[in-house]
Amino acid sequence: MAHFFREKLKEKGLKVTPQRVAIYEAIVNLKNHPTAENVIEYVKTNHPNISVGTVYKVLDSLVENELLKKVKTEKDIMRYDAVLSNHHHLYCTETERIEDYEDENLNEMISNYFKNKKIKNFKVQDIKLQITGKFNK
Amino acid sequence: MAHFFREKLKEKGLKVTPQRVAIYEAIVNLKNHPTAENVIEYVKTNHPNISVGTVYKVLDSLVENELLKKVKTEKDIMRYDAVLSNHHHLYCTETERIEDYEDENLNEMISNYFKNKKIKNFKVQDIKLQITGKFNK
């Protein structure tokens, strides 16, 4: 489970520390693209002495090393994503809920569209959809 | 030019103040989806005494009243958009540049796609693309 993660850390030349493993697992388990605060709260149940600064530093370094991604929002509170595969996000207009949306057909359609239609003066690297709306119930 | 804006304020029951007009014009003129700080700097050239709190309050209220939109980013500094029409954004991976991208064909293709393909437990209200990449030159 965390094997993949420990290997990745080594690949990147980062030390495998209990804090890093715990923070990564927190993000995987929490779902819903947690904030740093969510992570701190979760990790503290098993690592009561973890430092707030450590969490922020680890999150930054994991993003830097492409083991996590930041999620774009309209808030000044950062949220994190452990899902690295190419996927989109469903944003709730009424709550802070953000869910993953995977759709291979959609990816292909968009990718095809931009094979023809080039954007002048811009080299596309990645395309993500922000789908806003309401979840049922 | 600011006629549209003054009318909109009245429609919404908001007083037409020089500060509101100046802030709105700042966002229109600045392009690049400015931050509150960008707006403050710009507005101060003509309104040296404008208060920082006023700028934040006006920005919030204009977003609330749908005269401005917030732009989603991976930063904890908010950015604002005066373009209300349905458009997408080009995010530079290397700088803070964010440009508008309008594409009616694309909108139609996506809109058609989601007429068939429903997302379970989710009612779509709006779809925006975040296109990340590099600008030439």
Place this chain on the structure above:
DNA sequence: TTCTTAAATAGGAATCATTATCTTTTAAAT
């Protein structure tokens, strides 16, 4: 295993974008 050392963490102070509070001013209706 023990030793060594650069990297990482803990703890706490500092930063800074944003909010809140409170007083004064003002848009706009009468």
Place this chain on the structure above:
DNA sequence: ATTTAAAAGATAATGATTCCTATTTAAGAA
């Protein structure tokens, strides 16, 4: 011109994030 609720200005407070530094530790070398 008067009235008044809304808005602006000034400044303090907040809170997420960053910074700083002493201490600890992961991991390679011996």
